[in-house]
Amino acid sequence: MKNIYFKATIFSVLSAIALSSCVKSDDYDVPELQCNNRFDAANHKLSDLVSIAKAKPTSSDIIAEDYIVEAYVSSNDESGNIYKIMFLQDKAENPTQGIEIDINGANQYLDFPAGALVRINLKGLIVQVSNKNIKVGIYDPSYPVGRIEPTRLSNYMARVCDGQKPVKVDIVPLEFNSIADALKDDSHINQLIKIKNVQFQEGDLTKNFADDTGTGDRYIVDKAGGSLNLRFSNFATYAKTPISPKYSGSGDITLCLSRYTSTSNPATTSYTNQAYTRGIEDINFSNPRQATGIVGGTDLSYLGAFTEDFESYSVDNALFPKYFNYAYRGNRYWQIKTFSSNKYIQMSANAGTGVFQNLFMVPVDFTAANSLTFRVNVGFYNGDALKVYTTTDYVPGSDISTATLTDITSSFTIPKTPTSGYGTLASAGTYNIPAAVIGKGFIVFKYIGKGTDGTPADPVVTTTIQIDDIKVQ
Structure with missing residues (x-):
């Protein structure tokens, strides 16, 4: 027993000396974190997609070469309200171009959170446009644009690194004082915006955000009589939250602005402007209701x-x-x-x-x-x-x-x-x-x-x- 105790004591002392020597030494190295870019530097601007987009792409419009653009993720599907789509824009602040990417799956925020800088290699994809709404996806003869499978998304999109970690910044929404200003000149489709001095229309105040069995259409209005359709998914975490009383006032709201065109006739000039909240925290209606009209x-x-x-x-x-x-x-x-x-x-x-x-x-x-x-x-x-x-x-x-x-x-x-x-x-x-x-x-x-x-x-x-x-x- 004494022998065993003596050996254990000697081992403890030697271990302590070794540990002490490591702590006091200035020669140890901190492992350097590495973050390597999956794709080469961008060889095109996001706005270049406008010139190659078509209303009805065919198989011959599938991009055959490396066509790389950079963009910032402006949407967030964590709440479940934005579903199977992702919004991206060319700048984190004062953007000039936005696009929509169609993805056949949810929870993309885990890999591509809002504010992430990404590179997209469009090789193997198509670019579709309807009424100035630019969409990216796979070729699918049954639809104007097909959804990318989540398991294949990494083939086309990856985070941009600064050498040690992926780049992520705050997205600053474009601010407008009226709905008409936000929609003016069709300049802000697929971009993150904030509209001030708006409220839900009176007919929606008795409703929940979403319908029980599907997506709900709720409308915000402003003092000038402007109106904008907001889409609320019944999969959203706040789908069953009543609009009144907490959200029955007026104030500002942050939105991903979009535009809907019938998939059966993508070349039509008829469309509906619509928008999505990323989460219920995007709605700040703490002021009294204001008069419209x-x-x-x-x-x-x-x-x-x-x-x-x-x-x-x-x-x-x-x-x-x-x-x-x-x-x-x-x-x-x-x-x-x-x-x-x-x-x-x-x-x-x-x-x-x-x-x-x-x-x-x-x-x-x-x-x-x-x-x-x-x-x-x-x-x-x-x-x-x-x-x-x-x-x-x-x-x-x-x-x-x-x-x-x-x-x-x-x-x-x-x-x-x-x-x-x-x-x-x-x-x-x-x-x-x-x-x-x-x-x-x-x-x-x-x-x-x-x-x-x-x-x-x-x-x-x-x-x-x-x-x-x-x-x-």
Whole structure:
């Protein structure tokens, strides 16, 4: 036993000395990490694909030589919302070209995360285009472009190395203040973008992000009336998440912009702009809902005394810098009209379809104001179509449903004739503003009408309303 103990002790001491010698020495080497590029340097730019893309590639369009481009991965399929496609762009910031690669498998983020710099060798692949949407894939006679099998993807695509590790950077989305700006000139297809001041359309607020049995189409809208279709897969981790209340407000959203063209007719000029979120964290709708359909209001002044006779505006004008013209329902606005050399504003649901709720909003300093008068006329009366309100808590540019409206219509006389033709502009009466109504606010002239929409059981109200000489004093 003593012998064994002695040998063990000697071994421990020698081991400690050896370990100590290694730690104190400055001669040891740290193994150098190696990351080697699979493909040679790029011999083409991503934008070069535009010139070789075809709507209906044939087998003769399969690229036969090494055709190498570099690009940054801008999409991420980790959440499951982006499925069997990958979006890439030529620059991490301020890109000028984007493409889509079709892959017959998911979880590509494990090998190609967002921000990864990759080289793509298109030898053996085809490049397809429909309405400026550039796609890369295999040749498949049954489709405009076929999907690459995941097991073969490494034959065509690989990460770019900086000598020690694969290159990965932050992708900076292009930012836009409206949907129209994002879609302008078709310049940003297959690129990562951020659109500010948008929200889900009202009809989608009661829905989940995706449908129960398939991809859901949900629409974002902006104040200018722009609309964009968002595609939400029922395989997404947030597919069953309700849009309301957490995402019912307004704000900004980051998207991979895409474009759909029917695969049965890839040469058609008809298409649908659509987009995908990479994850639910791309949606930042923390602000109150904003109004859509508002024009004007760029030069509001809250006054206690003024007269508006509309003579300074051109006929058919609907843009009033001093007032909000708000198409809350329907797509019509109060417009300037003229009769017998006199100008006024007019609204009607005649020959329209569906519901019309259209507000003409006049800013007022209620503390300084005492009364309101205006002249009114109707044409082709078939139902009451005008309401008048005051509000002191409306936030300019917001949805009118968030404001408190006080109905003062009963203070005025609104004609109910003629049922054919037009009457004559006449005083509607005087509303004395209560002393308790103070602060900055708005007088709201609200047109409420309904055109024909195939449901004759509902009353049709298409009465024309004309208003002139709004006077606050």
